[in-house]
Amino acid sequence: MQERRPSHRTLALALCACAGLLTPTLALAQAAAPAPAASQPASAKPAGPAPGKKPSSADILAASKPTDWRTVDPELALQMELPAGKVIIELASAFAPVHAANIVKLTRAGYFDGLAVIRSQENYVTQWGDAEEDDAKARRKPDTLAKAPVEFSRPLKGLKLSALPERDTWAAKVGFVDGWPVAVDPKKGRAWLTHCNSIVGAARGNEPDSSDGSGLYAIIGHAPRALDLNITTVGRVLQGMDKLSSLPRGTGALGFYEKAEERTPITRVRVLADIPEAERPRLQVLRTDTATWQAWLNSRRFRGGGWFVHEPSKVELCGALPPVRSAP
Amino acid sequence: MQERRPSHRTLALALCACAGLLTPTLALAQAAAPAPAASQPASAKPAGPAPGKKPSSADILAASKPTDWRTVDPELALQMELPAGKVIIELASAFAPVHAANIVKLTRAGYFDGLAVIRSQENYVTQWGDAEEDDAKARRKPDTLAKAPVEFSRPLKGLKLSALPERDTWAAKVGFVDGWPVAVDPKKGRAWLTHCNSIVGAARGNEPDSSDGSGLYAIIGHAPRALDLNITTVGRVLQGMDKLSSLPRGTGALGFYEKAEERTPITRVRVLADIPEAERPRLQVLRTDTATWQAWLNSRRFRGGGWFVHEPSKVELCGALPPVRSAP
Numbered sequence: 001m002q003e004r005r006p007s008h009r010t011l012a013l014a015l016c017a018c019a020g021l022l023t024p025t026l027a028l029a030q031a032a033a034p035a036p037a038a039s040q041p042a043s044a045k046p047a048g049p050a051p052g053k054k055p056s057s058a059d060i061l062a063a064s065k066p067t068d069w070r071t072v073d074p075e076l077a078l079q080m081e082l083p084a085g086k087v088i089i090e091l092a093s094a095f096a097p098v099h100a101a102n103i104v105k106l107t108r109a110g111y112f113d114g115l116a117v118i119r120s121q122e123n124y125v126t127q128w129g130d131a132e133e134d135d136a137k138a139r140r141k142p143d144t145l146a147k148a149p150v151e152f153s154r155p156l157k158g159l160k161l162s163a164l165p166e167r168d169t170w171a172a173k174v175g176f177v178d179g180w181p182v183a184v185d186p187k188k189g190r191a192w193l194t195h196c197n198s199i200v201g202a203a204r205g206n207e208p209d210s211s212d213g214s215g216l217y218a219i220i221g222h223a224p225r226a227l228d229l230n231i232t233t234v235g236r237v238l239q240g241m242d243k244l245s246s247l248p249r250g251t252g253a254l255g256f257y258e259k260a261e262e263r264t265p266i267t268r269v270r271v272l273a274d275i276p277e278a279e280r281p282r283l284q285v286l287r288t289d290t291a292t293w294q295a296w297l298n299s300r301r302f303r304g305g306g307w308f309v310h311e312p313s314k315v316e317l318c319g320a321l322p323p324v325r326s327a328p
Numbered sequence: 329m330q331e332r333r334p335s336h337r338t339l340a341l342a343l344c345a346c347a348g349l350l351t352p353t354l355a356l357a358q359a360a361a362p363a364p365a366a367s368q369p370a371s372a373k374p375a376g377p378a379p380g381k382k383p384s385s386a387d388i389l390a391a392s393k394p395t396d397w398r399t400v401d402p403e404l405a406l407q408m409e410l411p412a413g414k415v416i417i418e419l420a421s422a423f424a425p426v427h428a429a430n431i432v433k434l435t436r437a438g439y440f441d442g443l444a445v446i447r448s449q450e451n452y453v454t455q456w457g458d459a460e461e462d463d464a465k466a467r468r469k470p471d472t473l474a475k476a477p478v479e480f481s482r483p484l485k486g487l488k489l490s491a492l493p494e495r496d497t498w499a500a501k502v503g504f505v506d507g508w509p510v511a512v513d514p515k516k517g518r519a520w521l522t523h524c525n526s527i528v529g530a531a532r533g534n535e536p537d538s539s540d541g542s543g544l545y546a547i548i549g550h551a552p553r554a555l556d557l558n559i560t561t562v563g564r565v566l567q568g569m570d571k572l573s574s575l576p577r578g579t580g581a582l583g584f585y586e587k588a589e590e591r592t593p594i595t596r597v598r599v600l601a602d603i604p605e606a607e608r609p610r611l612q613v614l615r616t617d618t619a620t621w622q623a624w625l626n627s628r629r630f631r632g633g634g635w636f637v638h639e640p641s642k643v644e645l646c647g648a649l650p651p652v653r654s655a656p
Contacts (some may be wrong), residue, residue, distance in 0.1 A: 164390065168497060168643055170640070225640070226631075230638050242577040245451070249570040282538050310558050319551075
């Protein structure tokens with residue numbers, strides 16, 4: 001129908017958009033949407049590149065093998081239900097084990113159910129938790145909740161880094177570990193999960209160790225990498241980022257909602273493992289220790305033959321988060 | 329009142345957010361909002377840093393002189409009226425002179441009035457223009473509209489670049505020219521306005537020279553720098569970014585709205601010079617060829633003494649766009 005057909009010019013930019021930034025949300029959205037060749041879902045039949053055209057990101061995903069994908073552990077992922085829809089978050093237990101365990105414990109105790117999104121600041125963060133946490137009205141936390149230590153970084157030892165050759169403004173070395181965007185300080189032997197768009201962190205006060213996982217935020221704009229090593233990053237939104245990024249921004253200082261009624265209520269949060277199998281989302285993240293991953297990165301670096309007239313020849317850590325799909 | 333007081337933990341993150349990323353929208357929003365010391369509007373009385381604390385970005389702005397600010401030329405800026413509010417866009421005539429002139433011409437002909445936002449793609453772009461442009465129903469453009477050439481880059485010669493010492497993933501050299509984020513290829517002697525969050529570009533088809541300024545997009549997520557040198561960037565949203573970034577994402581392929589009724593109508597677009605003086609916005613952008621600019625950048629690099637425990641010691645081109653304020 002008329003409305004479904006984008007115009008020549010808009011579609012062309014769209015094509016470049018698709019090849020240019022295949023977001024997890026988009027990857028999944030497109031699996032269900034009529035899409036041009038360059039944005040076929042990963043579950044589609046392998047389609048070779050057109051003559052004279054280099055393989056697109058979608059071509060690479062379409063040709064991927066089942067073993068190229070890592071299935072998300074349902075014991076380490078959450079489904080947060082908002083009025084607008086579901087947000088699926090994977091927890092980074094390798095980087096913030098105590099916070100991750102706390103968040104699972106809080107979720108199973110029903111701590112987040114009925115709380116709200118309390119802040120949305122343009123090009124920065126959307127934050128949720130207990131707006132009354134410092135008051136008598138504060139919601140009770142499970143007695144078994146651990147006092148969380150600072151988990152801003154972890155030892156590099158034990159991590160299999162798939163490093164990017166590209167230089168990074170913020171860190172000496174960057175790359176991916178099991179699909180997580182990671183920065184490294186080789187001298188100090190430390191590694192940390194970086195503040196890219198869609199990464200989730202644990203809000204803290206002025207004391208570095210004052211976070212416990214009960215207050216969380218997601219990056220909704222350009223990666224604020226200055227936050228790296230200053231606050232604990234705990235996960236990544238794998239699906240439903242738009243439910244957090246398209247909220248009205250708060251009109252109070254720093255994007256806080258000025259009135260309680262402006263907040264978005266959190267209907268319910270569940271650990272994926274606690275959702276009946278029939279309705280449980282089964283997501284997979286493209287593995288970053290494979291030839292397919294390297295081919296996908298190259299499809300982002302070299303895009304000649306189509307809409308692109310200048311080969312970027314580069315990828316950037318926070319602009320190349322691994323694609324996410326529903327398990328076929 | 330209760331709702332206005334963010335909790336200890338959320339406020340602390342908020343403070344870091346404020347020092348961390350003073351967006352144009354936020355800078356203006358905070359001028360009207362009750363805000364902590366670290367986010368006083370630039371129009372406030374100079375406030376020295378607290379003992380032992382380095383000057384914050386807000387301290388630097390509060391101490392700025394009138395000559396540290398460049399007033400936006402009302403002949404080269406637009407006010408786009410959406411149901412949710414106004415979006416103010418400055419045109420980059422030094423980088424895309426023909427496109428900028430076309431956009432002014434189209435605006436004065438009323439071309440955009442009654443058109444719509446036709447696409448919003450998560451972590452990428454919001455796009456507006458004529459959804460029917462390839463159809464018989466396409467809106468008529470002024471006969472005097474120029475055939476626009478490719479304006480992906482311009483000669484470096486003639487530009488006074490305030491370069492950043494930080495390395496950039498995408499370009500050999502980056503910095504700011506009159507407040508615009510710019511990348512440079514010294515070997516080729518070319519410079520271009522980079523695709524940072526809030527930068528506006530001119531949609532094009534597969535032909536590099538197929539844009540004329542009648543279809544526009546704004547970057548709403550992480551900077552997709554791979555678009556640099558592939559499409560003409562024409563300006564920057566100085567105010568009202570949230571009106572474009574908080575729209576529901578389109579559910580069609582690539583974020584296009586599938587039904588006409590899902591689109592956000594553009595009530596009216598006017599050149600600022602055509603708005604009666606009494607109601608005309610008068611915006612200023614912090615100049616980037618001043619000592620105040622360098623002090624502001626340093627306040628972003630070195631934040632010790634407050635919430636930050638790790639000095640980022642870096643700034644990034646697309647994470648340090650010059651603050652915008654309403655003229656005092």
